[in-house]
Amino acid sequence: MHRNTGRVGRPGYDRDSLLEVAVAAFNERGYDGTGMEELAKRLGLSKSSIYHHVSGKEELLGLALGRALDALFAVLDEVPDATAGATARLEHVVHRSVEVLAAELPYVTLLLRVRGNSAVERRALDKRREFDRRVAELVTRAAAEGGVRADVDPHLTSRLLFGTVNSLVEWYRPDGDLAVSALATALTTVLFDGLRAAPGN
Amino acid sequence: MHRNTGRVGRPGYDRDSLLEVAVAAFNERGYDGTGMEELAKRLGLSKSSIYHHVSGKEELLGLALGRALDALFAVLDEVPDATAGATARLEHVVHRSVEVLAAELPYVTLLLRVRGNSAVERRALDKRREFDRRVAELVTRAAAEGGVRADVDPHLTSRLLFGTVNSLVEWYRPDGDLAVSALATALTTVLFDGLRAAPGN
DNA sequence: CAGATTACCGAATGTTCGGTCGGCTAACAA
DNA sequence: TTGTTAGCCGACCGAACATTCGGTAATCTG
Numbered sequence: 043m044h045r046n047t048g049r050v051g052r053p054g055y056d057r058d059s060l061l062e063v064a065v066a067a068f069n070e071r072g073y074d075g076t077g078m079e080e081l082a083k084r085l086g087l088s089k090s091s092i093y094h095h096v097s098g099k100e101e102l103l104g105l106a107l108g109r110a111l112d113a114l115f116a117v118l119d120e121v122p123d124a125t126a127g128a129t130a131r132l133e134h135v136v137h138r139s140v141e142v143l144a145a146e147l148p149y150v151t152l153l154l155r156v157r158g159n160s161a162v163e164r165r166a167l168d169k170r171r172e173f174d175r176r177v178a179e180l181v182t183r184a185a186a187e188g189g190v191r192a193d194v195d196p197h198l199t200s201r202l203l204f205g206t207v208n209s210l211v212e213w214y215r216p217d218g219d220l221a222v223s224a225l226a227t228a229l230t231t232v233l234f235d236g237l238r239a240a241p242g243n
Numbered sequence: 244m245h246r247n248t249g250r251v252g253r254p255g256y257d258r259d260s261l262l263e264v265a266v267a268a269f270n271e272r273g274y275d276g277t278g279m280e281e282l283a284k285r286l287g288l289s290k291s292s293i294y295h296h297v298s299g300k301e302e303l304l305g306l307a308l309g310r311a312l313d314a315l316f317a318v319l320d321e322v323p324d325a326t327a328g329a330t331a332r333l334e335h336v337v338h339r340s341v342e343v344l345a346a347e348l349p350y351v352t353l354l355l356r357v358r359g360n361s362a363v364e365r366r367a368l369d370k371r372r373e374f375d376r377r378v379a380e381l382v383t384r385a386a387a388e389g390g391v392r393a394d395v396d397p398h399l400t401s402r403l404l405f406g407t408v409n410s411l412v413e414w415y416r417p418d419g420d421l422a423v424s425a426l427a428t429a430l431t432t433v434l435f436d437g438l439r440a441a442p443g444n
Numbered sequence: 445c446a447g448a449t450t451a452c453c454g455a456a457t458g459t460t461c462g463g464t465c466g467g468c469t470a471a472c473a474a
Numbered sequence: 475t476t477g478t479t480a481g482c483c484g485a486c487c488g489a490a491c492a493t494t495c496g497g498t499a500a501t502c503t504g
Contacts, residue, residue, distance in 0.1 A: 070358065074273055078462060079461085087482075088482070090483060093463070157272060157276070191437075193432075194429050195429075198426075204410075205413065208410060209406025228403075238390070238392065250449095251449055253499070253502085291454080299492070
């Protein structure tokens with residue numbers, strides 16, 4: 043239980059550690075399926091104390107979604123090499139997205155399950171669509187460049203690509219035997235070079 | 244509004260058409276986020292009338308999940324060719340799973356979002372795990388046969404495979420320009436032969 | 445037509461929900 | 475020790491929740 047030691051007044055939860063517990067609960071039972079009572083129990087607090095730290099349930103959701111979106115968009119803005127082609131850039135984005143997804147797993151998981159039931163959720167969905175659009179552009183340029191097969195529609199390619207990456211939240215746990223770097227490499231390899239045993243291997 | 248014409252008594256909804264409307268609502272707002280009032284409004288019925296057709300909200304969920312699971316397990320039991328190798332069988336399962344997913348899209352979508360909050364949900368999760376296990380076996384045999392690359396763990400391969408297939412529910416709509424058969428072919432091609440422009444193409 | 449059958453409804457049930465409020469308590473600085 | 479700040483709690487609230495129940499309405503069979 044992280045505490046805000048080193049500050050004035052009575053020590054207790056800070057927003058980040060409170061958020062961590064809340065997001066874990068949201069992911070296990072679903073946002074709508076998690077009551078404030080359940081959060082309070084996990085925190086070892088009373089329901090009313092939660093409102094001392096955040097304005098309400100929806101703010102918890104907003105904080106979590108914002109954190110996930112910030113991490114993902116940061117990947118798009120990384121420019122590894124100005125001279126690199128679109129294909130190399132695409133591979134980089136996929137590889138790094140896997141790493142970010144693993145590093146911010148609970149927050150990204152929550153983001154990917156948002157359905158648009160409130161203003162906060164709809165804003166997050168809009169941001170996600172913007173992310174998808176920018177990746178689709180990159181795929182289109184990679185296809186034009188000849189680095190990605192042209193017999194499959196770039197938009198479809200982009201959806202399959204990030205469908206695979208996003209599906210990681212359904213099973214990947216960073217504390218297992220599979221390291222993040224190994225996962226990212228395996229995923230990039232399978233997606234770009236195919237499942238079939240390569241002739242060169 | 245489908246009706247049970249041709250039966251005795253006052254005509255009205257049958258269970259299937261009621262289920263169809265309910266599942267659509269569950270997918271749009273989430274199961275927990277959908278109230279019986281919302282269902283009643285979409286059905287053009289009063290809340291209480293719903294209980295004439297089903298025992299409650301949870302039975303609706305159970306019916307939907309059962310339908311999705313039945314359709315998916317039927318694919319595993321299809322034996323296209325007794326002499327076919329594991330690799331061909333695997334490709335068949337992937338291809339047909341895409342078709343089933345498209346045909347039963349709302350029901351499979353709901354299944355893939357279940358979190359285990361009730362006995363009904365937990366039973367569905369158990370069934371899903373059994374499905375995953377059987378696919379993983381198939382991948383393992385395909386790898387032993389040399390039809391699938393051996394430098395990636397078969398269990399990981401299996402997860403990436405069905406992660407990609409399952410991610411279709413997030414965006415695919417059968418009424419668009421993309422036909423189911425084209426989707427299944429494109430997905431199988433990308434996964435097995437890779438995104439990169441093949442030398443032979 | 446009568447009687448059976450099925451579908452539906454309004455009103456009310458107890459429960460759980462997210463959220464509020466006033467007051468109490470622990471730790472710091474002075 | 476005293477004042478200040480921050481953290482916490484029990485009791486409570488109105489609204490929404492899934493569900494029940496007694497009764498009504500529409501349709502078919504004979």
